[in-house]
Amino acid sequence: MSAIVEQATEAAAPEPAGRPRRRARRSVTLGIGLTLVGLVVIVAAVSFFWLPYAQSDTSGTRLEQPSGSHWLGTDRFGRDLLTQLMIGARIALAVGLGSVAIGAVVGITLGLLAAFATRWVDDTLSAALDILIAFPTLLLAMLIVAAQGASLGTAIVAIGLAMSAVVARLTRVLAKRVLSQQYVTAARTSGTSWGGIIARHILPNIWPTLSVNLALQFGVAVLAEASLSYLGLGAPPPNASWGRLLQEAQGTVSTAPAGAIAPGVALVVLVIGVNLVADGLRDVADPTRRRSR
Numbered sequence: 365m366s367a368i369v370e371q372a373t374e375a376a377a378p379e380p381a382g383r384p385r386r387r388a389r390r391s392v393t394l395g396i397g398l399t400l401v402g403l404v405v406i407v408a409a410v411s412f413f414w415l416p417y418a419q420s421d422t423s424g425t426r427l428e429q430p431s432g433s434h435w436l437g438t439d440r441f442g443r444d445l446l447t448q449l450m451i452g453a454r455i456a457l458a459v460g461l462g463s464v465a466i467g468a469v470v471g472i473t474l475g476l477l478a479a480f481a482t483r484w485v486d487d488t489l490s491a492a493l494d495i496l497i498a499f500p501t502l503l504l505a506m507l508i509v510a511a512q513g514a515s516l517g518t519a520i521v522a523i524g525l526a527m528s529a530v531v532a533r534l535t536r537v538l539a540k541r542v543l544s545q546q547y548v549t550a551a552r553t554s555g556t557s558w559g560g561i562i563a564r565h566i567l568p569n570i571w572p573t574l575s576v577n578l579a580l581q582f583g584v585a586v587l588a589e590a591s592l593s594y595l596g597l598g599a600p601p602p603n604a605s606w607g608r609l610l611q612e613a614q615g616t617v618s619t620a621p622a623g624a625i626a627p628g629v630a631l632v633v634l635v636i637g638v639n640l641v642a643d644g645l646r647d648v649a650d651p652t653r654r655r656s657r
Contacts (some may be wrong), residue, residue: 394644400637404630408453417444419451420602427620437622439612448604449626455605456586456634459520463585464578466524467531472574474528475535476562479543490536496529502588509597516599519592523585534577538570572645579642583635590631606631 416435417424424438431437436445478489496504501523508522542548548565556564592598593607601608606627613623 391644393640397637397640397642397644400633401641404453404634404637405457407450408457411450411454415447415450417447419443419447419604421447427616427623429620430622436626437620439609439620439623440616445609445623445626448609449606449630451604452606452609452627452630455516455599455603456589456631459516459523459589460582460585460638462520463524463527463589464582466521467527467581467585468574468578470525470528471531472535474532476539476566478532478536479539480558486536490533493529493533493536496526497533499526501526501584502591505588505592506595506597509592514592514597514600516603519589519598523588523592526588527581527584530581531574531577534574535570538573539566542566542569576642576646579638579645583638583642586631586634586638 421444422442424434424442424444426438426440426442428434428438428442434444434446436449439445439448474489474493478486478493481489504526505519505522508525509518512518512522542565545565548561551561551565589598590605590607590610593605594611596611598607599605609627610624613620613627617624
């Protein structure tokens, strides 16, 4: 009875003064992140229905300054920079979503396999994952793209496979933690299949943490694709990747700074927005963090 009274007292006790402030701060962080990402999503969506100029239109004056006809100016080929920037938003989101999807499918599958495997198989997979994680995502993606040839599809697959090792490692650790719980043992004893345990117990419990990691991997994928395009290993012309726009504008920064500033700001906005969303999800989606705070 005393334990029940203590629980009721704790439930009725007012929250610490700092907790509402921290909760409000987390809501602001998530809101700002969603706003920044939403701006990029809106620009990409609008580009499917309206563009200031055709993608291949080179009728503008080379390196024209921002004006009423070209809001952000033109590049060294006479193309409208706003048009290229809007198309680049499509590519950035496509690479982020595609890479995260591939990394999630491959990584979660390998992680669950390692969690359920025998000891020597688990040790072998863990060692292989550690070796892959030791290599930067960009370096692995460069090796894959160099072997397969530069294209947007190859870049998405390469980045997704490169990040799958991190997802697999995290999935293995989280799944093993869930498998050690007594309710999983009870479910297995009652005759629940391994597939049922994965669907009912493991995935629902590890998904909050995985979703935060995948949100962070989205930003990594966007930066990796921009780096590949900057090096000439990403989406080939006429695809207007933000990384390629930066590469093309590096020689004309002093005369036409908008060509470098615009794609650079777009990259910063998207990556910071995704990181803020991940930070907000870390507190909103993971109940253990909420309780610990």
